[in-house]
Amino acid sequence: MRHTTLGAIAFAPVLIPLAVVACSSTTDDGTQGDPSSPAAATPADPSDPSSPNNPNAKQSPETTDEGCGGLHAPPCATDKHCMVGKDCASLSCQEGQCVAATPTDGIKNADETDVDCGGAVAPKCVDGKLCTGGADCTSVSCKSGTCAPAAPDDGVQNGDETDVDCGGALATTPRCADTKKCLDGADCTSLVCAGGTCQKPTGTDHVKNGDESDIDCGGTTTGAPKCAVDASCNVHADCASDGCGYTKKCVQGRSCTAHLGGDTCGKGEVGDPAAEHVSCCQQAPLSGTTVKLDRFTVTAGRMRAFIERQSGDVKSFVATLPAAKWSASWNGLVPGSIDEANAMLGPYWTNAPNDTDPSTESKRSCSSGSFGGHTYWTPGDDKQDFTQDELDPKGLNCVGWHLMTAFCAWEGGRLPSLAELKNAYMNGTNSGYPWSFHDATSYNASAADPRLNHQFSYGSPDKPTRRFNGTVPWDITWYVSPPGRFPLGWNKNNIEIAGNLLQWINNGEYMIELNFSWERHGGGATSSNWKTSTAPEAPNGYYAIGARCAFD
Known part of the structure; x- marks a missing residue:
């Protein structure tokens, strides 16, 4: 039989990813644990320079799994092999395998608008974080792509507001107008909250509201009567006497509105601390x-x-x-x-x-x-x-x-x-x-x-x-x-x-x-x-x- 000698044959090198063998591990109680379970997989800290999920981690020019990963191929889906987070669509590579995005992985991924916040699954973002809309933010206010602090002019109900841009405890937030939502009277311009709604001021609601000058009296818009003596007033017409005095209190007669000659009648002289003066309009x-x-x-x-x-x-x-x-x-x-x-x-x-x-x-x-x-x-x-x-x-x-x-x-x-x-x-x-x-002492005239x-x-x-x-x-x-x-x-x-x-x-x-x-x-x-x-x-x-x- 004649023997034939084979010539040299050149083979192109092929990078075949090594299959990562999932070895069993032993838990604290001595039982075998599943390394792919959430309890066994600890997310890599992306802030650690040596972490595969660090944003600066270098990608290999080669794929990490079939048709994905690496510098030039699309990122890999969950459970595909990876070397760094950028090899994965989730940006999260744990122990050489792409894992699903979570709102606790320290990475801005899935539909999150900032790291572990925003989007449909993660918690809302605090002020200063990135956002695409108010729904991404705890303040419900997204301005220029950033979550903004709640403000009384941002057009949304946020902070402790009881309705849009009104109510709540902040002094900078105005009270709510009639028919707006409220928790108590302090939320309302009328100071009256009933059934969770700010009420229209009336002259019988037992508070000073509307244009009343005192509780349920004075003013022209609430149907309140005119005010009695010593009630607060803004103008003469607030008072039953038609006299609003120099202290902004209703006086007994419309001519007793000034101090001198108005409330200086009685015992003692003006300026005497022992004087007992009363209204000169007393009857x-x-x-x-x-x-x-x-x-x-x-x-x-x-x-x-x-x-x-x-x-x-x-x-x-x-x-x-x-x-x-x-x-x-x-x-x-x-x-x-x-x-x-x-x-x-x-x-x-x-x-x-x-x-x-x-x-x-x-x-x-x-x-x-x-x-x-x-x-x-x-x-x-x-x-x-x-x-x-x-x-x-x-x-x-x-x-x-x-x-x-x-x-x-x-x-x-x-x-x-x-x-x-x-x-x-x-x-x-x-x-x-x-x-x-x-x-009865006699009088000598x-x-x-x-x-x-x-x-x-x-x-x-x-x-x-x-x-x-x-x-x-x-x-x-x-x-x-x-x-x-x-x-x-x-x-x-x-x-x-x-x-x-x-x-x-x-x-x-x-x-x-x-x-x-x-x-x-x-x-x-x-x-x-x-x-x-x-x-x-x-x-x-x-x-x-x-x-x-x-x-x-």
Whole structure:
């Protein structure tokens, strides 16, 4: 037999991946464990430089399994062989084998938007992580591909918000509007949450909401009534009295909104820490009647509040009054401007339409020189010794009957009658003096007495700039007291009815009641016609005449 010699044959090298033999392992209890089970396979830490799943791990130029893996082939599916994570579609190579992506493998894989977060399976991502939409983020807010912190203007309900961009505890998040979701009233602009929904404000929901100025009162949008005295207010219209005071509380009368002359009546002087002051608009009942009377005569400050509220135009106000309360023939005797008001309440008022001699001043003893003076401070050439702040608390003098009639109508009342003042003066019975119900001590009408301002028994404030003619003060407003300073003379209903100023009454035009004044005028609650019997040439005010109002 002939033998043939074979020539050299060249074989192309083929890289055949070595099959990884899964060896059994022994568990802590000595039993054989499955190395492919989750308990046996510990995910490789991708932050470890030596880990196959480290992003910087180098891929082989060759495939790691049939048609996949390596630098140039597609990544391998689960259970295929691998050398590094990038060989796998899951980017996770554990012990040479591609494993399924999990939300705890430390790798951004599957549909995750950042490492182990985002997508349909992994937890939502915290702020600062990558995202494709709000659903990927714990904040539900994805801005420019990054999870953003919850914000009150991000257009989604997040954080502790109870509805979109409202509710919750953060001060920067606004309260929710009506009909939005809520957990409690604090989530709502209305402060009322019922059935998980913010409710519309009402005037009966027991909270201050809407445009109310206090709980279930004031404002115009909730149907709430006007507010009682001492309730909070924003404007006069919030108050049943139509008077919102300087402390933003409703006051007892619409003319008692300022401090000086508004709440400075009673015992003690302004600034005295021991003073016991009350509202100058307080009223008290007349014994045996349904009528109430101002406890005190009207202050200069109360008249100022009236003039300022009307911008001086009292004429427009009286034009609204019914004929039973006002005669159109009186219109010329009330002001139409601030300047006219200053003239009527100041020292003179010449050319008054009711003056029998237009060349005279139509007022008596109201100039602050030569033993005269008016408590309503006016600007200009009138040389008063006292400032507006010093005068506003005092009883108003030098005011005309018609202006006081208009004032009381504006306050919701009227001038009292002689009978009503006599009732208060005599405590509804036959008391000799207002104070007789508790002090029967005789009264000497020709001497000063601490029970009332009479016979020059009051003087304030002392100041070195006061002018004198010898020992006589030029500005007599020093003698006019703020109402309420003589509590020993109050009647049994605490009305200061006697002393300080004579008073206009409604028994007829120019009628006054005589009940003692700071000067020497007598008492007894009798009446007189000021214009016809006392001062026909000066009908529009006197330094010892004031007034108070009565209320039916």
